[in-house]
Amino acid sequence: MHNSNADDAALTTDVVVVGGGPVGLMLAGELRAGGVGALVLEKLVEPVGHDRAGALxxxxxxxxxxxxxxxxxxxxxxxxxxxxxxxxxxxxxxxxxxxxxxxxTGLVPQSRTEALLAEHAREAGAEIPRGHEVTRLRQDAEAVEVTVAGPSGPYPVRARYGVGCDGGRSTVRRLAADRFPGTEATVRALIGYVTTPEREVPRRWERTPDGILVLAFPPEGGLGPGWSSSSTGHSPAADEGPVTLEDLGAAVARVRGTPLTLTEPVSWLSRFGDASRQAKRYRSGRVLLAGDAAHVHFPIGGQGLNTGLQDAVNLGWKLAARVRGWGSEELLDTYHDERHPVAERVLLNTRAQLALMRxxxxxxxxxxxxxxxxxxxxxxxxxxxxxxxxxxxRYATFAPAASARPHPWPGRFAGGLVLSRPSGEPVPVAELLRSARPLLLDLAGRADLREATRPWSDRVSVVAGEATVEPPAQALLVRPDGYVAWAGSPAATADELRASLARWFGPPANREPVGHQERAGRRGRPLSALKPE
Structure with a gap:
């Protein structure tokens, strides 16, 4: 387990997260659930307020x-x-x-997603100062140090690890000199949240000889007088620079074939393209990337935000485990191994969808x-x-040990299972994972497997019950992110379970088991205590 030492005194926090959007906020909540300190630095003083991503x-x-x-x-x-x-x-x-x-799919505006995740992260104990921009980054064998431009001047932050969740133009990725290969944009698009006095505007998606047009109305209601509309016009060669209401109106008229009156107030205007890029590695020493900082693509199918949030949940418990001392370097490396192929496939399918839309x-x-x-x-x-x-x-990092018998469940998501407890009460496995603590689900009364888990009782909970799973399993070892690390067939042995426990949740404790809250996590020195350089 993690022990405090002299180096800890110089640390501001355990993990510094750069970027206070949904991905960074989700990660902060996961880190706090794992018992480590999290400081989220966001350069914007106020949230942008746009809702480009609205599907969960x-x-x-x-x-x-x-x-x-x-x-x-x-x-x-x-x-x-x-x-x-x-x-x-x-x-x-x-x-x-x-x-x-x-x-x-939940139709939740991105601004609301961000607000709710910020609320959750703060409740968990994360610090989330706004108006604090990272300008420099360096790492050594012990920590990551960033220089932050804050409202009162520059100051340093030193943490065991740093994570860039700061978007497609990631400062962290640039400062860490990580490669971001991919394809350049061939399609340009305009988007705007505007109003129109026209009452008979159909909510629809149109593909015309001159481009693509999406007209939609936010589920939370209008943004101003008349109908509210979210409009996206696609054109192969739009200019760079700020978007005006006239630009959007011209694009809509060109694609639609007839003008659509667009009026103030305008909530948001922007442009985007179909550039498709992915970081070569999601980890460089003590610096990691998540969300758009690790992968960008054309926003079709609402997959970008969702992929980033899943990055955060996959990384959070592993990084917390590493900080606390029982997670290995190999465990932390599985973040890239598991999440890179997922985003790679997202980039592939978004390019395929765009090809079908031309x-x-x-x-x-x-x-x-x-x-x-x-x-x-x-x-x-x-x-x-x-x-x-x-x-x-289904993650492919679950190759069993040579002595283990392969089973189809490892790598699959088990959060949707429902367990019947001995009392007869059905309990969703999702409810058993609320504390982000790993679980051994004993589905067949295997006392030998429960006993094998005892040396990990400071990290892993054991729950007995019955669940109908196909193919059948007598026990499932479930990670904090809901994915199965090990599944026991009728012939499974306690030694096989111990090997998987050691691989995913570290060596057994060499002391009497204690509650999993034995280290509440370092919240760090308050920002008010950090003096500018």
Whole structure:
């Protein structure tokens, strides 16, 4: 376990998170759940307030349920039971085909997601100062040190690890000299949250010979007088620079074929493209990347925010374990090993969807018709739905030891299982993971497996009950992020379980077990105590 030493005195916090958007805030909450200190530095004094990302997909919904946050997010929120693929509405994705307790996407504006995650992180004990920008970064064998430009002048922050959650133009990634290879943008798009006095504007997605247009209305209501609209016009060569209301109006008219009156107030105007990039490595020593700092792509299918939030949940418990001393370097490396392929696939499918959206009647339109036909079959629809909603993720870092017998469950998400306790009361496994503490689910009364877990009782809880799982398993070892680390067949031995416990949750304790709150985590010196250089 982590022991304080002389080096700790010089530390500001355990982990400095750069970027106070949803990904950084989710990570801060996970770090605090793991018992370590988290300081989130956000350069913006106030949230931007835009809602470019407004969909929380099934796996994110399931993850919020793991932490007891789902009710906050669903309060007053509309949900969607399906979504289009590449703008194909006539035969969209069917969430009813997914094996989940939550077959829907939550239509939560990004600004609300950010506010709720900030609330959660602060409740957990994270510090989140705004108006504090990182300008320099260096690391040594013991820590990461950043120089921060704060309201009262520059000051240093020293932490055991640093994580860049600061977006596609990540300062952390640049300062750490991490490569960000990929493809340049070939399509430019304009987006705006504006108002229109026109009352008969259809809420729809249009693909025309001159581009693509999306007209939508925020679920929370209007932004001003008249109808509110979110409009995206695509054009191959828009200029860089600030977007004006006239720019957006011209793009909408060109794509739509007829003008649409756009008026003040304007909540937000921006541009984006289809550049597709991914960091070569998500970890460079003591510096890690998550969310858009690690991967950017065309925002089709609402996958960017969801992928970033899953990055945070995968990284949080591993980084906390490393700081506390029982997590190995190899464990921390599995963050890249598990999450890099997931984002790589997101980049691939967003490029494929954009190719299907191009306004090419001779080639693309027939292909769209073919894909639409395929989406009408359950097997194909389930495949695409799992890909977009993140429910098909199965991590491939669970190769068993040579003596172990392979089982299909390791790497799969178990947060959706429901356990029947001896009392007969059904308990969702998601509720058992609220504390972000690993679980051994004893599904067959295996006293030998429960006993084997005893030396890890300071880190791992044991819960007995019954659950119908296919293929059958007598026990499941579940990580804090809800994924199965080990599954026991009827022939499974205690030694196999011990090997998996050691791999994922460190060596057994060499002292009497104590409660898992034995180290509350360093919150760090308050910023008011940090003097400018």
């Amino acid at each position: 997909h099934i796996r994110t919904v399931e993850t919020l349920d793991l932490r007891g946050l789902l009710d906050r997010f669903l309060e007053g929120t509309q949900v969607a039971k399906g979504l289009p693929f590449a703008g194909i509405f006539t035969q969209g994705l069917d969430f009813g085909l997914v094996d989940t307790r939550h077959p829907y 306004p090419d009647e001779q080639h693309t339109t027939p292909l769209r018709g073919f894909v639409e036909e395929l989406l009408g079959t359950d097997e194909v629809n389930r495949y695409f739905t799992g890909m977009i909603t993140g429910t098909d993720v």
